[in-house]
Amino acid sequence: MKQATPSRLSLGKVVGQMATPLSAVLIAFLLLAAGLAAAIQLEQLGRVEKLRQTTVQAQVLANGIAAPLAFEDDVALQEYLNALKADPQIVAVAAYDGKGAFAAGFARPPARLPKRAEEASRDAPPAALAVTVPVKQGGTRLGSVYLQSTMDSLSRRLTRYLGIAVIVIAAAVLIVMLAASYSSLRRAHQALQAEIASRQQAEEALRQSQKMEAMGQLTGGVAHDFNNLLMVASGGLDLMERTQDAARLEKLRAGIRQALDRGAKLTRQLLAFSRRTPLNPEVVDLRERIRGMDALLERSLGESIGVTMHLPADLWPVEVDASELEVAILNIALNARDAMQKGGTIVIEGANRPVHGDLPDRVQIAVTDSGAGIAPELVNKIFEPFYTTKAVGQGTGLGLSQVYGFARASGGEVLVDSIVGRGTTITLLLPRSLLAPRESDRPAEPVGASGRQRILLVEDDDTVADTVGGMLTTLGYEMERVDNGDAALRRLERADDFSLILSDMIMPGEVGGMELALRIRKHWPHLGTMLMTGYSAAAASAAKEGVPLLAKPFTIQDLSVHLMAALDHSKA
Amino acid sequence: MDDLNPSPRGRRARRRRWAALSCLAAAAIVVPAPVPANSPTTLERAIQANFLFKFAPFVEWPPAAFSGTERNFVICVVGEDPFGTLLNEVVRGQKMVGRPVVVRRAGGEAGPTGCHILFAGHSTDPGYAPFATTEGQPVLTVADKSAGPSGAMIEFVRQSGRVRFQIDDGAARANGLKISSKLLGLAIAVNRK
Numbered sequence: 001m002k003q004a005t006p007s008r009l010s011l012g013k014v015v016g017q018m019a020t021p022l023s024a025v026l027i028a029f030l031l032l033a034a035g036l037a038a039a040i041q042l043e044q045l046g047r048v049e050k051l052r053q054t055t056v057q058a059q060v061l062a063n064g065i066a067a068p069l070a071f072e073d074d075v076a077l078q079e080y081l082n083a084l085k086a087d088p089q090i091v092a093v094a095a096y097d098g099k100g101a102f103a104a105g106f107a108r109p110p111a112r113l114p115k116r117a118e119e120a121s122r123d124a125p126p127a128a129l130a131v132t133v134p135v136k137q138g139g140t141r142l143g144s145v146y147l148q149s150t151m152d153s154l155s156r157r158l159t160r161y162l163g164i165a166v167i168v169i170a171a172a173v174l175i176v177m178l179a180a181s182y183s184s185l186r187r188a189h190q191a192l193q194a195e196i197a198s199r200q201q202a203e204e205a206l207r208q209s210q211k212m213e214a215m216g217q218l219t220g221g222v223a224h225d226f227n228n229l230l231m232v233a234s235g236g237l238d239l240m241e242r243t244q245d246a247a248r249l250e251k252l253r254a255g256i257r258q259a260l261d262r263g264a265k266l267t268r269q270l271l272a273f274s275r276r277t278p279l280n281p282e283v284v285d286l287r288e289r290i291r292g293m294d295a296l297l298e299r300s301l302g303e304s305i306g307v308t309m310h311l312p313a314d315l316w317p318v319e320v321d322a323s324e325l326e327v328a329i330l331n332i333a334l335n336a337r338d339a340m341q342k343g344g345t346i347v348i349e350g351a352n353r354p355v356h357g358d359l360p361d362r363v364q365i366a367v368t369d370s371g372a373g374i375a376p377e378l379v380n381k382i383f384e385p386f387y388t389t390k391a392v393g394q395g396t397g398l399g400l401s402q403v404y405g406f407a408r409a410s411g412g413e414v415l416v417d418s419i420v421g422r423g424t425t426i427t428l429l430l431p432r433s434l435l436a437p438r439e440s441d442r443p444a445e446p447v448g449a450s451g452r453q454r455i456l457l458v459e460d461d462d463t464v465a466d467t468v469g470g471m472l473t474t475l476g477y478e479m480e481r482v483d484n485g486d487a488a489l490r491r492l493e494r495a496d497d498f499s500l501i502l503s504d505m506i507m508p509g510e511v512g513g514m515e516l517a518l519r520i521r522k523h524w525p526h527l528g529t530m531l532m533t534g535y536s537a538a539a540a541s542a543a544k545e546g547v548p549l550l551a552k553p554f555t556i557q558d559l560s561v562h563l564m565a566a567l568d569h570s571k572a
Numbered sequence: 573m574d575d576l577n578p579s580p581r582g583r584r585a586r587r588r589r590w591a592a593l594s595c596l597a598a599a600a601i602v603v604p605a606p607v608p609a610n611s612p613t614t615l616e617r618a619i620q621a622n623f624l625f626k627f628a629p630f631v632e633w634p635p636a637a638f639s640g641t642e643r644n645f646v647i648c649v650v651g652e653d654p655f656g657t658l659l660n661e662v663v664r665g666q667k668m669v670g671r672p673v674v675v676r677r678a679g680g681e682a683g684p685t686g687c688h689i690l691f692a693g694h695s696t697d698p699g700y701a702p703f704a705t706t707e708g709q710p711v712l713t714v715a716d717k718s719a720g721p722s723g724a725m726i727e728f729v730r731q732s733g734r735v736r737f738q739i740d741d742g743a744a745r746a747n748g749l750k751i752s753s754k755l756l757g758l759a760i761a762v763n764r765k
């Protein structure tokens with residue numbers, strides 16, 4: 001099937017390409033034939049008309065010469081005949097008396113005069129425009145007149161048709177030429193289209209490989225970072241066990257909390273980063289987004305590089321693919337790091353750029369380093385894919401091409417401002433969006449349960465169950481835990497005295513979280529359900545079924561807010 | 573222009589001369605009768621006979637001229653007949669306004685009753701007044717000016733050796749005859765009064 005497609009396609013293409021020139025040539029030929037037919041038709045009509053004219057002329061002559069012929073007035077007769085000499089197309093004229101004997105006439109060679117009237121009507125060549133009409137007076141036949149004329153000379157007739165011929169031929173040539181240029185244009189168009197398709201593919205592959213490359217770069221750092229976080233957390237716990245000092249306990253707890261926060265943020269970034277999605281524009285608050293990258297940047301850039309952000313609160317929103325934006329900023333920052341071998345500070349500045357000339361409102365994000373700088377002659381090259389000055393294994397040359405691709409796809413542009421030895425500023429200009437950014441879930445104060453609410457927690461992992469159960473109790477909910485979906489169903493069959501069922505998605509046993517949620521919806525529609533997962537594919541299926549979802553890891557604030565929403569929803 | 577048709581006129585002239593000679597020879601044998609000094613030659617007579625018949629198509633007779641019992645178109649010859657059989661030859665088989673053409677020789681006394689064309693020849697008769705009887709009648713009267721009575725509507729004259737005619741259109745109209753302008757145009761003189 002796959003192999004058949006190209007050959008059929010190329011055959012279709014050939015037919016398609018031939019169709020236009022062929023039909024054009026056909027049309028041109030038809031045009032020429034029609035022109036020729038018209039000319040012949042005209043010629044024939046002209047001939048008939050000429051014959052009619054000649055007959056009329058002969059009749060007029062016959063009428064005029066009746067008396068001179070009858071009374072043998074040669075002078076008058078000759079005068080009548082001579083009058084016709086003025087017409088160059090009349091080549092022979094003769095008058096014959098009542099007995100058919102020649103009376104008078106003239107002929108221009110090569111035409112010759114018939115000797116007698118009978119010969120005149122007999123001998124006339126069929127192609128000649130010759131007529132014989134009787135000379136009659138008062139019903140008596142007095143003789144006859146013979147008149148022979150020619151068509152216009154060939155050259156005159158040709159000149160008459162020349163105009164039409166030129167027009168017809170020009171039109172035919174024009175058609176053929178148009179068709180030729182059309183088909184060559186179409187070939188070019190097809191080539192272009194193929195080129196575009198292959199480029200799009202290449203771009204897509206590029207973007208993907210770029211992501212993977214960045215992923216790879218990150219992975220090392222992330223693993224290392226997680227070890228550090230785990231170090232802080234486990235060390236902190238150890239220390240907590242050994243002290244009773246309230247102030248010190250508080251400090252340790254805060255340290256552990258911070259480490260875990262960073263870990264959660266990091267994994268979220270990684271998930272967003274690895275998601276293979278096409279440009280998926282959303283209205284983004286740049287200030288919030290870029291600020292949210294601090295942990296990622298810190299992690300990626302290493303200890304010798306500091307990051308300073310100047311992002312005004314009134315920065316206009318933009319409509320871009322948020323994860324691509326983050327990758328772009330990360331790429332620019334990584335380049336800045338590489339340019340500052342001895343360390344330094346990267347400044348990320350945001351500013352609004354109001355309408356200027358025919359440029360619309362735009363938002364500018366400038367990333368400045370104090371690194372090696374870029375030589376002016378190289379400024380144009382750095383955006384090219386695979387252009388890199390870095391050692392093999394150090395750089396792929398895809399970073400800035402992603403930045404460029406992102407900016408273009410978002411309707412913006414990238415500017416480079418660099419002085420060798422002093423530093424570089426890479427500026428992203430993105431068009432302003434007039435829409436308001438989606439309200440993001442800002443960390444809110446945990447909200448306690450209102451009234452007596454029982455929650456059934458379905459979770460196979462004891463540690464997680466303990467943590468989440470602790471959170472629920474802390475928030476003021478009554479909580480009961482079961483190990484898996486089957487147990488949950490059994491428990492509900494006994495008594496459905498819960499406000500909400502909070503379940504993990506992936507669990508051992510026959511009934512998974514999703515299945516459980518669907519069954520509850522069916523048998524106990526008044527019960528609310530909420531699922532938790534750290535697995536993004538599972539999250540997508542929950543979203544599809546419209547089941548509220550809590551992404552792991554979550555804080556107690558997250559839990560409280562989501563619970564409130566879900567309970568609200570199930571009550572309604 | 574003449575160079576384009578060098579021959580016809582000359583040839584025709586030669587031919588006519590030859591015809592005239594042969595006719596003269598024939599006349600000398602067939603009609604040896606003496607003729608008046610200014611009487612027409614045989615050739616001229618032949619031409620006149622021919623003309624006499626050919627006047628008819630150019631003349632329009634009033635319907636009354638054909639209302640009688642006569643079924644023919646009648647050419648009458650009175651006085652001396654200069655044509656002999658020439659005229660009969662000319663009209664043989666001819667038709668005029670759908671009627672066979674006949675020649676009637678009235679000898680002067682029978683009068684012009686039923687005649688459409690009346691040719692009056694020479695006469696020695698002192699009381700010879702051929703046209704008196706046709707006064708007011710639709711009869712085309714013809715005579716030879718030099719050898720016949722005067723007062724005909726059409727009179728043959730000789731002009732540079734050729735037979736021509738002059739027309740009294742006034743008299744013709746007075747008698748109800750309409751002579752075609754074509755014929756009038758060919759006459760050497762026309763009396764339109």
Ligand SMILES: Nc1ncnc2c1ncn2[C@@H]1O[C@H](COP(=O)(O)OP(=O)(O)OP(=O)(O)O)[C@@H](O)[C@H]1O
Pocket residue numbers: 213331335336339369371372373374382383384387388389390394395396397398399400401424
């Ligand atoms: N801030 C900067 N200062 C100096 N040179 C820069 C800077 N940014 C980019 N460059 C130059 O541009 C080149 C291309 O950058 P790009 O990000 O496209 O690729 P890379 O950094 O070499 O590789 P990759 O980003 O794929 O790992 C770099 O190799 C570097 O020479």
Ligand SMILES: [Mg+2]
Pocket residue numbers: 331334335395397398399400
């Ligand atoms: Mg780079």
